[in-house]
Amino acid sequence: MIYTVTFNPALDYAVYLDTLEMGALNRTKSEELRCGGKGINVSVVLRNLGMETRALGFLAGFTGQCIAFWLEQMSVQSDFIMLPAGMSRINIKLKTGVETEINGQGPDIPPQALDELFAKLDRIGDGDTLVLAGSIPASLPVDIYERILSRLSGRGIRCVVDASGDLLLNVLQYHPFLIKPNQHELSELCGVSLTSGDLAGIKACASQLQEQGARNVLVSLGPDGALLLTEDGKFLHQEAAAGTVRNSVGAGDSMVAGFLTGLHLTGSYREALRMGAAAGAATAFSDHLATRREVEQLLNTL
Ligand SMILES: Nc1ncnc2c1ncn2[C@@H]1O[C@H](COP(=O)(O)OP(=O)(O)O)[C@@H](O)[C@H]1O
Numbered sequence: 001m002i003y004t005v006t007f008n009p010a011l012d013y014a015v016y017l018d019t020l021e022m023g024a025l026n027r028t029k030s031e032e033l034r035c036g037g038k039g040i041n042v043s044v045v046l047r048n049l050g051m052e053t054r055a056l057g058f059l060a061g062f063t064g065q066c067i068a069f070w071l072e073q074m075s076v077q078s079d080f081i082m083l084p085a086g087m088s089r090i091n092i093k094l095k096t097g098v099e100t101e102i103n104g105q106g107p108d109i110p111p112q113a114l115d116e117l118f119a120k121l122d123r124i125g126d127g128d129t130l131v132l133a134g135s136i137p138a139s140l141p142v143d144i145y146e147r148i149l150s151r152l153s154g155r156g157i158r159c160v161v162d163a164s165g166d167l168l169l170n171v172l173q174y175h176p177f178l179i180k181p182n183q184h185e186l187s188e189l190c191g192v193s194l195t196s197g198d199l200a201g202i203k204a205c206a207s208q209l210q211e212q213g214a215r216n217v218l219v220s221l222g223p224d225g226a227l228l229l230t231e232d233g234k235f236l237h238q239e240a241a242a243g244t245v246r247n248s249v250g251a252g253d254s255m256v257a258g259f260l261t262g263l264h265l266t267g268s269y270r271e272a273l274r275m276g277a278a279a280g281a282a283t284a285f286s287d288h289l290a291t292r293r294e295v296e297q298l299l300n301t302l
């Protein structure tokens with residue numbers, strides 16, 4: 001079973017307009033609302049690809065109820081903790097030819113709710129995979145992912161972490177099975193400025209994160225594809241699929257889901273990377289998260 005944890009789920013509100021005029025009334029050409037947050041997106045795409053998954057984390061308020069309802073409608077198994085106050089965030093995704101995002105803070109998570117999550121995590125066992133993905137509400141300490149990995153350590157659980165900054169750096173000492181920074185996050189993590197196409201620089205940063213403890217490092221590069229540094233020290237590069245971008249929100253999460261599915265089905269890192277790229281592109285080229293049919297179609301082109 002692949003468990004995902006989303007500390008800070010969201011409703012993603014995508015708004016399409018030709019231009020955005022600051023300080024004026026703008027009207028949309030169209031808009032879409034869907035549930036989001038990194039772990040949730042991973043679970044949705046895993047489910048679409050026929051994998052067994054359960055989404056964990058925290059929800060609050062009417063937005064939280066909406067997220068739970070939509071997950072149920074999509075037959076995604078979930079076991080969220082409902083918080084006593086606040087509301088799950090609404091993240092705004094402006095589509096004006098370029099993509100601009102405004103992500104919210106999220107509700108406070110009180111200590112009792114955190115204990116409830118730990119109790120659920122204690123039931124995960126040998127052979128399971130745990131995906132910790134996304135930001136945490138400001139009220140939580142930045143070592144929270146580290147505390148989870150330390151608690152699960154030695155229990156045969158495969159841990160995947162998709163987060164940025166210290167949230168990610170702090171867990172490397174626990175040797176996560178996979179991390180998936182995008183190019184921007186990689187630059188930040190390594191304190192260097194990486195330009196698109198600087199494959200040598202990207203490889204050096206990936207190696208640095210592996211030296212710090214990550215087993216496999218998957219760097220997603222948007223339209224430039226992806227680079228995987230495997231645990232046995234090999235670099236694999238994957239070109240991106242060709243197509244027209246509609247909404248790339250969730251492409252990274254879809255890549256994680258595709259990668260885990262590909263690895264489960266074939267046991268090959270090369271194939272996992274290919275399926276990750278197909279799933280990422282399938283999401284970027286549509287206004288929803290990748291479906292199985294879309295992933296299979298793109299897989300044939302890679
Ligand atoms: N414009 C695109 N064209 C083709 N593939 C894409 C595009 N954008 C994303 N992808 C695929 O999805 C993967 C994840 O996207 P990326 O934007 O790098 O992640 P994130 O959403 O985490 O920033 C990429 O590595 C690539 O394979």
Ligand SMILES: O=P(O)(O)OC[C@H]1O[C@](O)(COP(=O)(O)O)[C@@H](O)[C@@H]1O
Nearest residue numbers: 036037038091134135250251252253
């Ligand atoms: O938790 P964070 O870092 O604020 O990110 C949350 C946002 O990331 C997403 O999960 C999309 O992530 P990716 O585009 O990296 O796949 C959105 O659904 C959500 O709004």
